[in-house]
Amino acid sequence: MTASTGATMAPSLADLLADSKNTVFFGGAGVSTESGIPDFRSETGLYSAKEQYGYPPEVLLSIQMLEHDPALFFKYYTENLIDLTAKPNPAHLALAELEKQGKMAAVITQNIDGLHQMAGSQNVIELHGSNWRPYCVGLNCDERYTLDYLLDKSHWVDGVPTCEKCGSMVRPDVVLYGEMLDDDAMYSAAKAISEADLLIVAGTSLAVYPAAGLVSNFSGRNLVLINKTPTALDNHADLVIREPVGEVFAQALGSVES
Numbered sequence: 001m002t003a004s005t006g007a008t009m010a011p012s013l014a015d016l017l018a019d020s021k022n023t024v025f026f027g028g029a030g031v032s033t034e035s036g037i038p039d040f041r042s043e044t045g046l047y048s049a050k051e052q053y054g055y056p057p058e059v060l061l062s063i064q065m066l067e068h069d070p071a072l073f074f075k076y077y078t079e080n081l082i083d084l085t086a087k088p089n090p091a092h093l094a095l096a097e098l099e100k101q102g103k104m105a106a107v108i109t110q111n112i113d114g115l116h117q118m119a120g121s122q123n124v125i126e127l128h129g130s131n132w133r134p135y136c137v138g139l140n141c142d143e144r145y146t147l148d149y150l151l152d153k154s155h156w157v158d159g160v161p162t163c164e165k166c167g168s169m170v171r172p173d174v175v176l177y178g179e180m181l182d183d184d185a186m187y188s189a190a191k192a193i194s195e196a197d198l199l200i201v202a203g204t205s206l207a208v209y210p211a212a213g214l215v216s217n218f219s220g221r222n223l224v225l226i227n228k229t230p231t232a233l234d235n236h237a238d239l240v241i242r243e244p245v246g247e248v249f250a251q252a253l254g255s256v257e258s
């Protein structure tokens with residue numbers, strides 16, 4: 001085998017993007033860490049949750065916690081899952097640009113930070129909901145609020161944000177532990193993946209539900225995995241990249257355009 005023929009070289013992400021008619025991106029927490037948003041499931045995240053709040057994140061962010069100790073839920077949630085200063089990183093920006101060029105059919109994300117929309121992506125499927133559209137849980141109310149409203153402590157009663165119309169709790173529209181994922185989002189994600197000829201999975205080890213199950217809907221030509229650590233599907237991928245997601249996309253986009 002000689003290095004000069006190039007016949008055995010793996011395709012580059014830019015090549016695959018250029019050849020694809022229907023690319024779908026599936027991203028996890030690792031896509032947002034480059035925007036400075038820490039992964040609460042990381043070792044540091046787990047440790048600080050137990051040290052400072054007395055429970056692991058799966059307990060703090062559960063529907064049971066919201067129902068039985070909402071003040072602790074909102075303390076942890078507002079102190080750890082919301083970062084108003086976070087900005088889209090080169091991965092978010094490249095994905096939005098690729099969509100504009102007609103080369104990105106859908107972005108599926110497990111993140112709740114809204115950074116894909118902030119970058120300009122239109123077709124974003126949010127599997128775990130979003131920080132940006134809190135709502136009142138009051139029966140027959142359903143009032144929608146802004147994130148600013150939820151964070152404004154003048155609306156808080158006993159440590160819990162409340163609705164100015166009916167006085168009920170205002171909660172984030174995110175899927176908590178112990179809650180079902182949204183059927184529409186799951187259906188849209190499965191459909192997008194099943195129709196894709198190129199699927200790029202990034203920033204997830206595919207260990208968190210429902211990532212691995214959704215990816216199994218893929219029957220297209222090329223699967224690309226971008227993650228710092230090995231994933232369950234590395235053996236099935238046509239291209240495995242261990243570099244930071246932002247750098248990988250900035251580079252690929254440059255090559256596709258030139």
Ligand code: ZN
Nearest residue numbers: 136141163166
């Ligand atoms: Zn209300």
